[in-house]
Amino acid sequence: MKLYLYGIIDFSNQITESVYGLEGAGVYNIPFCDIGAVVSEINQPIQDVTEGVVLEHEAVVEKLMADFTVLPVRFQTVIDGRDNLLSMMQCYYRDFEDNFERLLNKFEFGIKVIWSADKIKENIIKTLSKEQQKRLELGSSPSKKFMNEKFEKYKIDKEFEAKADKFIKVMDMFFNRFAAEKKIEKLKTENLLLDAVYLVEKDEESNFREAFELVKSARPNFKYLFSGPWPAYNFVVLSKKSGLLREPEQADLFDKVTQSQTLVGADII
């Protein structure tokens, strides 16, 4: 019997509320010590990943999130039978415990910001042209012309990066006050200035939202995306060394998890 795994929770009794997961199957908790693995039974791996299937998975995780600390696992994690699941739980038990301690009463929020790279570059070029008299003239041979062009581009790119750093630093100052942890990515594309996730205490949720509104009103010409609260998809850390078993046994058990899925910490948002 294959088990579709939704997440690990800090609770080892049966979930009293009726929860239905993929293919409408009943969701239940398989206890291990003082924690549990939330699963439903599945006949075969998911063939077609549709929006509906993703939302069914997400709905279970979010329902769990309302009552427990959840370590969400990657979408499409299927484990071959209860014994393998329990072995996996034994392997990672200490890791799971550490994560529960760190993530207790915390949610994840996502923030993305778009700026107009073209406009920013246009302004930079204008500013640099004003400083033309200071420009370095390297010469007129083909290789020096080449170096001149590259140098102009280098200066624009450098200024572009500096502006991105400056804006991100200011925005992060607002969010960071209410965050326990964060992961920030700058300029994933030229327009996607910021792609960040923040781990926020439940009690700080409204302050964090307020900070977001402040940032938005301070820079209305940028575009914003706010998402959450989510389980801490991006903040679960597995050392893979903390289990009760020896390393080779751990590796063997880990291989039994189908589809080579990393167990926890996936980003399906």
Place this chain on the structure above:
Amino acid sequence: MITSGIVETDAAEEFIEEIEKSQDALPKKIDANPKTVEKGLAKLVLTLIELIRKLLEKQAMRRVEAGSLSDEQIENMGETLMKLESKMEELKKIFGLKDEELNLNLGPLGDLV
């Protein structure tokens, strides 16, 4: 269906476009099946050469900026970088590779180039 997480934005399409763009540019694997092994390998090798070329170019620009290069050194460096760039263009054409394909996602370490 109960979903407590919300997504708020007034520019959904633009965000989708940018996210797709960032994902398209970052293949997570080298395509090395028997039919395309040559191209897969070329892609890996050219990605590494491109990384080194960009690093060299950046270092050269830093030195130009700092004014630590003589006229002759700038001339030589320009010629070298120009030839390197044109050779790369040639190789990309031979293997049918585009600029955006010369990148690798190194997982938690981010992008190679």
